[in-house]
Amino acid sequence: MSAVRTVLGDVDPGALGVCDVHDHLFLRSPALPGPPLDDPAEAAGRLGGFRALGGGALAQWTPFGMGRRVAEVVAASRATGVHLIAATGLHQEVHYDPEVLRRLRGGDRLAAFFVAELTEGMIAGDDPDGPRSAVPAGMIKVAGMFHTLDDHTRWVMTAAAQAHHATGAPIGIHHELGTSAVDVLALLHGDLAVPARSLLLGHLNRFPDPGVHRELAAAGAYLAFDGPSRAYHATDPWLVDSLVALAAAGHTEQLLLGADTTSPGAGPGAPYLLRTLRPRLIRELGEGPADTVFRANPSRALSAPWPTPGAPS
Template identity: 55%
Template sequence: MTGDPEIRTVLGDIDPAELGVTNAHDHLFFASALLPGQELDDPAAAAAALSRFREAGGTALVQWTPHGLGRRMCELARISRETGVHLVGATGLHRAEHYAPAALSRVADDLAGVFVEDLTGTTGPRAGLVKVAGAFHTIDSHARLTMTAAAVAHEETGAPIAVHLELGTAGLETVELLCGKLDVPPEKVILGHLNRNPDPAIQREIAETGVFLGFDGPSRANHATDWRLFDGLEALVEAGHGGQLLLGGDTTTAAARHQPGAAYLLTTLAPRLTKQLGGDVVTAMLVANPARAFATSWLK
């Protein structure tokens, strides 16, 4: 049964109009063997980071940490309740390199089923999106497997699909697979890390497909391309794609939590963008666009 579009937060479904000022891609909890010693696994630190974001004017944060990487959904629910900030959690799988082979084998036989259970289950907080990942400049066999499972989960639930593009690459290939071959509507697909591959022609071509484009920086990992974020966004707005743009912080390490941190999106990045693009445009990126990108008429 379907109804009006809603956003599935860790505390339950809400009207998209309630979401407000949104960090559309970040992490309060994240732990990967690829980032030893930089785990985001401290609930008190997560709550403090979320409080700073709230004090800066934020009302919602979307955590893209997928299945098996320490997403801590129950802790998300607790700190959402304590801080009053809406939190959206994720299911899905990251690149294979983030997992031990045994961990992948445990879910490989029914990947779509795992995703659907996370999205619709009756025990514990539910995820509100499926996060998957491409490989560097290609869709490898693992990405094809996870994206196919994500498409099945979308078909069964209506959930939006968020995609980590490795260093911002393979965006068109991802759209071709998800929207072309797997029939996921473009407006249900969010491509992340477009700022990491600041090719204006590619960004424009991706935008013309109708998907949402995530510019999730700056962060400590992306400083080489951060300075091109502003001109890239301006070009897309001038081309008529302002309604497809999302902004996030993408804090994936303990070091980045403190410098710049999730609040940087609102304390520093948004004011700079406002001077260049205008307040209405930036407000749309932070409020109206995420309210559409993460909303769906849930099927289960």
């Protein structure tokens, strides 16, 4: 039976409630603009605001090596009652010390690393050989490049596909400014045989091409619109139009929404989804379809037929 693997253990998909399907409570990299997300009080404040507006679950797409702060995520879930889904995986090469990546290379080591984080518990810090927590990841996070897939991307995605086939874990994909989604789908779904229903294609709001959106949707993948947009890629005027167009084409059950907070003050955060965007979708699509986007779709997209029970900390 499928379950959603949270940091406190496996839960029935129907228990998630309203979900922010792509966000970050903690995130750190010298390659990212702005200050890092590394303040537990600030994270708890955002999560509490989301909860106060009816939020029930949040997926943190922060992968290994980028300041996940596993213990603090567990504490935030317990304090607020919000179900939190954590990620294993790797981001783009620029975010890592070359020595860390070297230590993860060789044979199927990276795939085994992902599987262990999904089934045994995540590494507590940013050292791949460091102590392992008892807190499981519930998804895999990978990343494409701007209009291309480089060797690092293909290596990581190949390992992610192997880990998916071993565990059933969903795979969330960062698409740089929304690009390369067709190439990612061809690699993960076409070449590596990951079912499209296990792929969460992120940042599509940043590349509002309706033809590309329809092509991705026709393959059966989940389409994640997560932001809102930053000043340097202002695509918000197309966000709701893109969702309405996809719903009209019969793809309501594949749409996902997330806040994708990447630094303090970088955006309105998870509460924005429920305070501003949900009422707009209710007006445009109706109460039922909006509820599908916020509740039913995440519960399916984030679930998997896990081979072993989750391990609470």
